[in-house]
Each structure stands twice: as C-alpha cells, then as structure tokens.
Amino acid sequence: MAAHSNRGPDTCSLRLTHSSVPSFINHPRVHGPLYRHIKIGVGHRLDTMSSGVLVMAVGNGNKLLPEFQKARFTRTYTLHGRLGFATKDFSDSGQVIEKVTYDHVTRERLERVIAMVHSSHQKALLTYSGIGLSSQAAYEMAAQGFLRPTQSSPTLLTALRCVHFRPPDFTLEVHCVNETCPALRRIIHEIGLELRSAASCLLVRRTFEQPFGLDDALLPAQWGLTAILNSIQRGQPAVTRFFARLLSSPQPTSEDICSHSSTGHQNRL
Amino acid sequence: MVTMAFPWTRLGLRGARCFLGSSRATGGVSPLGDRLLGFGVGHPAKGRRGRFVTTIPPDVGGSEVDVASAGNLSMLQGNEVDNVHKNEVEEEDYEAEEELGLVKTQLLPSSASSFRSYVGHSETLQKLIQLGVDLWRVERKIPAANILLRLSLEKDVQPRLVLLQSFGVPEDRLGRVLTRNPYLLNPNLLEEKLQARVDFLLSRHFTRETVGRMIGAAPFLLSLSVQRLDNRLAFYQNELGLTPRQTRELTSRLPSLITASLAEVEEIMKTMMANLGFRRAELRALVMKVPRILLANRGRLIRTFDLLHNIIGIPHHLLAEHPQVFRTKLQRIRVRDAFLKSRGLANYDPAHPPSVSLERFAALPDEAFCQEIVGATVQEFLAFQKTI
Numbered sequence: 112m113a114a115h116s117n118r119g120p121d122t123c124s125l126r127l128t129h130s131s132v133p134s135f136i137n138h139p140r141v142h143g144p145l146y147r148h149i150k151i152g153v154g155h156r157l158d159t160m161s162s163g164v165l166v167m168a169v170g171n172g173n174k175l176l177p178e179f180q181k182a183r184f185t186r187t188y189t190l191h192g193r194l195g196f197a198t199k200d201f202s203d204s205g206q207v208i209e210k211v212t213y214d215h216v217t218r219e220r221l222e223r224v225i226a227m228v229h230s231s232h233q234k235a236l237l238t239y240s241g242i243g244l245s246s247q248a249a250y251e252m253a254a255q256g257f258l259r260p261t262q263s264s265p266t267l268l269t270a271l272r273c274v275h276f277r278p279p280d281f282t283l284e285v286h287c288v289n290e291t292c293p294a295l296r297r298i299i300h301e302i303g304l305e306l307r308s309a310a311s312c313l314l315v316r317r318t319f320e321q322p323f324g325l326d327d328a329l330l331p332a333q334w335g336l337t338a339i340l341n342s343i344q345r346g347q348p349a350v351t352r353f354f355a356r357l358l359s360s361p362q363p364t365s366e367d368i369c370s371h372s373s374t375g376h377q378n379r380l
Numbered sequence: 381m382v383t384m385a386f387p388w389t390r391l392g393l394r395g396a397r398c399f400l401g402s403s404r405a406t407g408g409v410s411p412l413g414d415r416l417l418g419f420g421v422g423h424p425a426k427g428r429r430g431r432f433v434t435t436i437p438p439d440v441g442g443s444e445v446d447v448a449s450a451g452n453l454s455m456l457q458g459n460e461v462d463n464v465h466k467n468e469v470e471e472e473d474y475e476a477e478e479e480l481g482l483v484k485t486q487l488l489p490s491s492a493s494s495f496r497s498y499v500g501h502s503e504t505l506q507k508l509i510q511l512g513v514d515l516w517r518v519e520r521k522i523p524a525a526n527i528l529l530r531l532s533l534e535k536d537v538q539p540r541l542v543l544l545q546s547f548g549v550p551e552d553r554l555g556r557v558l559t560r561n562p563y564l565l566n567p568n569l570l571e572e573k574l575q576a577r578v579d580f581l582l583s584r585h586f587t588r589e590t591v592g593r594m595i596g597a598a599p600f601l602l603s604l605s606v607q608r609l610d611n612r613l614a615f616y617q618n619e620l621g622l623t624p625r626q627t628r629e630l631t632s633r634l635p636s637l638i639t640a641s642l643a644e645v646e647e648i649m650k651t652m653m654a655n656l657g658f659r660r661a662e663l664r665a666l667v668m669k670v671p672r673i674l675l676a677n678r679g680r681l682i683r684t685f686d687l688l689h690n691i692i693g694i695p696h697h698l699l700a701e702h703p704q705v706f707r708t709k710l711q712r713i714r715v716r717d718a719f720l721k722s723r724g725l726a727n728y729d730p731a732h733p734p735s736v737s738l739e740r741f742a743a744l745p746d747e748a749f750c751q752e753i754v755g756a757t758v759q760e761f762l763a764f765q766k767t768i
Binding site: 134135136138140141142143144162314316325328330331332333376378379 | 495496499500505506509512513514515516517711714715746762765766767768
C-alpha cells in the first residue's frame with residue numbers, strides 16, 4: 112500500500128493507493144478449497160425406492176422452493192404394479208402378506224376400478240379445495256380441472272389412467288397433488304383389493320414436476336459442474352414462465368425473478 | 381513500545397478456556413519465554429474450529445512490522461489508528477486498552493485457528509508449502525499444527541526430509557506424506573525409531589523401493605511401532621491363511637491395510653464368511669484380487685451382495701472370481717443389469733455362452749460397455765435409464 116501525503120497550508124491530506132503483492136495467504140495450499148459448502152435443496156422428495164425427476168435448487172435458488180410447494184401444481188407419476196401378491200409396505204420388496212389369483216382381472220375391470228378411484232378422489236378434492244359443492248364456481252373449476260386443495264391434504268389424484276395392462280403387470284399414469292410415495296403405493300394396493308385380487312407396487316416413477324420433465328433431468332452419470340450449469344441456464348425460461356403464471360393469478364407483482372433451479376433424475380436402488 | 385510485562389492477564393481476560401489450553405499445551409513454561417500466545421480467530425470454513433497455542437516461530441523473532449510482507453492490512457491500519465489514538469490517551473487508559481487487546485504490540489496475531497496468519501512470516505511454513513504440504517489440512521489437527529509452528533527449517537525439517545528420502549519415499553510424494561502424517565516432522569519422534577521401523581520391514585523382505593512406496597501410500601505406517609507393524613502383518617497372514625510372500629504382496633499393493641482399523645477389517649472378513657457365505661479359500665482369492673474389499677463399508681458390501689446374488693442371481697464362485705463387482709456402485713450394477721435384461725443379454729455364467737464377463741460388466745466405462753457388450757449407443761442407454 113502506497114501513501115502520498117500532500118502538505119497544504121492548513122491540512123495534511125493522505126492519498127492512498129493500493130497494489131497487490133503476492134502473498135502466501137492466497138496460496139491454495141494455505142486456504143484450501145474455496146467452496147466447501149454449497150446449499151442444495153430439493154423441491155418435493157422421492158423416497159429411496161422411487162425413481163424420477165427431482166427438482167433441485169442451488170444457492171439462492173433455494174429461496175424459490177417454498178413457492179414451488181405453495182403453488183400446489185400437480186405432479187405426474189407412472190406407477191408400475193403387479194397383481195397376485197400383497198405386501199406389508201405395498202412394494203415388491205416388502206414382506207408378502209397375501210397371494211391371490213388374478214385370472215379374473217381384465218382390462219375392463221381395471222378401468223372400472225380406476226374410474227371409481229378417480230371419482231372418490233374428485234370428491235375429496237372438492238372437499239379440500241374449500242369451495243361449496245353446489246356452486247357455479249365449483250362446477251366451472253371442476254370442469255376445467257382447476258381444483259386444488261387449499262390446505263394440507265392427503266394424497267389426491269387429479270387424473271388417473273391405465274397405460275399398460277399385461278397381467279400380472281400393469282402401469283398407471285397419475286397426476287396428483289400433496290402426494291407421498293408410500294401413499295401412491297397404497298393406491299396400487301387398494302386397486303388390487305377392489306379388483307378382488309391383490310396388487311403391489313413395483314415402481315413409483317415421477318415423470319413431471321412443474322416445470323421440469325424427464326427430458327430436462329440429469330442422470331447421475333451426467334452430474335458434473337458444466338452439465339448442471341447448462342441445465343440451470345436451460346431451465347431459466349421455464350422457471351420464469353412458471354412464476355409468471357403463479358403471480359398472474361391473484362396479484363401480479365413486478366419482482367425480478369432470478370432462478371437457480373436444476374433438475375436431477377433419481378433411480379431407485 | 382510498551383513491553384508486554386505479563387501476558388497471562390491478557391489471556392485471562394479472553395476467557396478461562398484460553399488459559400487452560402495454553403498451559404496444557406506447553407506444560408506451563410514455553411521455551412521462548414514470555415511470548416506465549418492464545419486463542420481462536422474465526423475461520424471462514426465451517427467444521428472443527430480448532431485452536432492452537434503457538435509460540436512465535438523461531439525464524440521470525442522480534443522483527444518490526446514489515447509493510448512489504450503483505451496480507452496483514454488490518455494490522456497496519458490497526459497500528460495507524462493506535463498512533464492517532466495514543467496522543468489522546470492517558471497512561472492508565474492505555475494499559476487498560478492493552479489488556480483488552482486494542483493495541484497491537486505483537487507482530488503476529490495472538491490467536492489463530494489457521495496458518496494464514498503465520499505463513500507470510502515463517503520460512504519453514506513457506507518451504508513446506510513449496511514441498512507440497514497442504515497446510516489447510518494440517519491445521520485441522522491441532523497438535524500437529526502446534527508442532528509445525530515450532531519447527532526450524534535447518535534443525536528439524538531438512539534432516540527429516542533427507543531421512544524420508546533415504547527410506548525410499550519418492551520426492552514427489554513427500555508433500556502428500558507430510559500432509560497426511562505431519563507427526564513425522566515431530567522432533568520428539570526420534571530418527572532411530574523411524575529407522576528401526578523401516579529396518580523391520582526390510583527384514584521381512586520388503587524391498588527398499590516397496591517400503592518407500594508403502595510409506596508414500598500410507599504415511600501412518602511410520603507412526604506404528606515395530607511391535608504393531610509385526611502384529612498387523614501377522615493378522616493378515618493368520619486370518620486369511622496367507623504365505624509370507626502373499627502377505628507381502630497384499631500389504632505392498634494396499635499399504636493402508638496395515639494402518640487401517642483391524643477391528644473393522646475383521647468385521648468385514650467375518651461378514652463375508654458368515655453372512656455372505658464365502659469360504660475361506662474364496663475369501664483369500666477375492667482379497668488377493670481386490671484387496672480393497674477389506675476396507676469396504678460393511679452395509680454397502682451387504683447390499684451389493686444382496687443385489688448381485690439374491691436379485692440378479694450370480695453364484696458365489698463367479699463373485700469370488702470377479703470381485704471387482706463389489707467395488708462397483710449399486711446404481712451402476714442395477715442399471716446395467718436392467719439394460720442387459722431389456723436386450724435379453726443378462727447372462728453372466730461363462731458355462732452357458734454367450735455370456736457377459738462380470739469384470740467387464742463392472743469395470744468398463746459407459747461408452748465401451750454400450751458398444752462392446754450391448755451393441756447400443758450411450759444415448760439409448762441414458763434414455764433407458766430414465767425409464768427405470
């Protein structure tokens with residue numbers, strides 16, 4: 112640091128300039144790694160037996176995560192089920208409680224049971240959305256599919272369909288809200304019961320979590336700095352649109368949205 | 381400059397913990413007299429906040445503040461502030477402030493949990509850095525940090541480096557060795573003891589070059605006494621039923637077996653024989669092929685075996701022949717097996733060709749695996765992984 116002093120008639124002023132001198136303090140072997148703790152958060156968790164899309168936030172992006180949760184957008188899952196046995200934790204790796212035949216199960220039967228499950232969830236959705244059952248508003252929202260629970264609720268399916276049926280295996284695609292993976296497995300189990308057979312869930316796989324889908328997801332083999340940074344950049348417009356949609360409903364605000372969200376793909380172990 | 385008549389008062393004001401720490405480390409009397417220093421400046425890195433008791437490194441002495449030796453800008457500013465302040469302050473107030481640590485009369489900070497405060501002033505530390513010692517790692521070990529600060533380049537460090545090189549430690553490994561085991565620089569650890577340990581290994585017919593390599597790979601080796609080294613070599617020989625030559629081969633390939641926790645290694649061996657059902661001869665063959673299995677995480681080992689044997693259905697003799705699979709990530713095994721199954725190629729038994737060699741299954745990188753074994757592109761493989 113250099114100092115230049117001007118002696119004026121009344122005052123003594125000091126003008127300081129600085130210059131860098133190489134110092135051992137800046138040596139990497141002295142200060143060590145520069146980044147030791149990177150905050151990484153997850154949007155909605157998947158348990159270890161499930162696979163699929165995980166929205167993750169890095170650093171400042173973590174502040175956006177509560178907004179994602181509050182929005183209560185639906186998530187899309189593929190549920191792989193198998194007929195013939197029921198287990199304690201409703202998954203294929205649990206303790207088997209029951210073994211039942213499934214020859215009588217046809218696709219038509221399955222579709223009927225699915226419709227029944229769907230309608231019961233619709234009713235529950237109406238209850239939890241806090242809108243009077245016999246109002247025009249309720250009808251319109253339900254018709255357009257905008258019903259969402261206002262408070263915390265059990266797992267609610269907003270849409271449900273069978274995409275594959277080849278006994279004993281079948282696959283369902285569901286859209287749900289406030290879900291947990293064990294609850295989704297339980298739904299498979301209950302479908303088995305309704306079919307007068309037994310079913311367990313082989314796999315719960317999330318394919319879409321607003322605003323990211325399978326295509327955006329990075330597999331563990333791809334988890335590297337460049338890939339993650341690229342993913343964050345690619346996801347930027349989607350996240351901005353997401354928040355624009357969020358904010359456009361009740362009160363639009365002019366906040367500057369800067370996101371650091373990326374997507375990971377988890378494979379079950 | 382006001383002399384520091386009695387530093388204990390200052391330490392006392394900093395808190396009782398300070399005081400206790402310093403006396404414990406130096407036994408009450410420091411070789412450098414009254415320049416005992418105290419405790420803990422905050423470190424930006426989280427984790428163990430160590431504190432070390434230091435004395436001023438011998439090669440720094442009592443020199444004046446040097447503006448050109450950079451870094452301690454705050455100290456410079458502190459001094460300037462003090463200069464201005466002094467004119468306005470009376471004698472008694474000055475002493476009070478000195479007790480509170482407002483006046484910096486020392487060259488070095490009186491407390492540190494990091495080497496950064498000292499590195500600019502100590503030639504020993506600078507030479508160690510140039511050698512390749514990671515000071516940021518060493519400072520986590522408080523006693524080691526204390527030792528390093530008290531070292532003299534000519535008296536302690538250089539003779540010890542010469543000694544290590546005479547043991548056969550490669551020059552480019554010296555930094556790594558001293559980072560992992562800075563206690564090798566401890567003057568209390570006598571040369572004769574270190575020499576005795578190396579001589580013991582040489583007497584067990586390890587070559588000098590091998591010993592040097594072993595120290596380079598497992599620096600704590602030299603901190604084990606001859607008795608313990610003997611015990612540990614005997615442990616592997618007895619438990620696995622190895623010949624002396626095999627023991628030498630095993631421990632020279634993976635020297636950290638000697639410095640590892642033997643209780644944990646024994647646990648792994650018992651798990652493999654009792655829980656996983658490997659015979660002793662199979663375990664021996666397994667370990668000679670992939671010694672690192674003995675240092676594996678027990679839970680992960682069991683899960684990997686469960687996946688390979690119970691779910692995929694690979695028998696014991698194949699697993700013993702190709703133990704690399706135990707070192708493979710669970711994810712990789714599962715995903716690759718699922719991909720092979722989807723193509724109808726998931727046969728690992730060489731008795732029924734066409735089969736996939738387990739070694740290649742585990743070890744090949746993704747591109748090679750896809751091209752050579754499956755005949756698909758990596759993109760197809762990645763796309764497949766998103767469906768399971």
